[in-house]
Amino acid sequence: MASIERLKTISGKIFDGSATREEEELFWKYFDETGADHLREELFPLSAFSSSKSVRPQESEADQMLQVIRERIRSEHNDQPVTRKISWIKYASAAVMAGAIAIVSMVLLQDRKTTSSLHVTQKLQWDTIQNPGKNPLKVRLADGSQVWLNTGACLLVSADFEADRMVKLRGEAFFKVEGNAVKPFEVAAGNIRTLVLGTEFNIDGFDSGQRVQISLLSGKIKISHLMDSSLSYTLKPGQMLEASQSAFLGAPSSIHSDAVDAWRHGALVLNNMPMRDALKKIGAFYAINISCEDEVLLSEKVTAVYERGQNWKDVLHNLLFIYHYTFVTEKDTIYIKHN
DSSP states (O other), X not given: OOOHHHHHHHHHHXXXXXXXXXXXXXXXXXXXXXXXXXXXXXXSOGGGSOOOTTSXXXXXXXXXXXXXXXXXXXXXXXXXXXXXXXXXXXXXOXXXXXXXXXXXXXXXXXXXXXXXTOOOOOOOOEEEEEOOSSSOEEEEOTTSOEEEEOTTOEEEEETTHHHHOEEEEESEEEEEOOOOSSSOEEEEETTEEEEESSOEEEEEOTTTSSEEEEEEEESOEEEEETTEEEEEEEEOTTEEEEEESSSBOSSOEEOOHHHHTGGGGTOEEEEEEEHHHHHHHHHHHHTOEEEOOOHHHHTOEEEEEEOTTOOHHHHHHHHHGGGTEEEEEETTEEEEEEO
């Protein structure tokens, strides 16, 4: 029987699509012999993941990772309906597209061997769409709504989406939602809930996930906070609202609507965010490592839009010089320092 370290290596290759046929057969031979529960615990020990009282064991992050390995589903870089796919296929080949790749995985782990002790059937919970590429990824949901995922963003779509129209967001996305007064569209970003009747809006959950920024371009949305049920806001077009995971950060404020979704067209958008988040976004945008330990600078708020094709050195220079900072490059890291 193959060693666990060998299986971990193979699982990673299946995940990125580089595994050979022999490696895939070896992985699934072990799966058949040991079952899903044992394999999940061996490859992704639950102790390595954060726990949540609101998440049942079958919805754990470990389940999601193993399911991605089980079924890599091809997603093209254009409008693509998101549908549930319940299949007992062991694996599907992954095609790497020029641009972003959407990894759609169903949180469903069920041992294919039926035993007398197993009486509960685990149900599909979420479909996951992720954009690991540099270009925005456009997705069309089952109700006709459209979502643009920015680099690194992840959208979890309810398995009962046609009934509840609920999604969860990590990172930044622009939504163009089809109206339905009977079934409002709901977006969860951490503790912040956005209820939509039909509109265009942008949500940025940032890399850290500690702060959420919601901007409305058209229509009407209602925003509530799980940590403060007594307070909610209804945004008007051209308004923005910020919140942390513990509270709203002030009342709605006005924005320049044209800049909100410029990232959909390839621009780098820094919209009233702390320098800490701005540097992370620049690093992800240009695939560079940026290091800054100056807490005063990191807390400064910045707003800027940089068009596609601008050099990262020019972007950093323009962003830093007004604060009297510059940068130096050492090996593969850019260090921010005071002039």
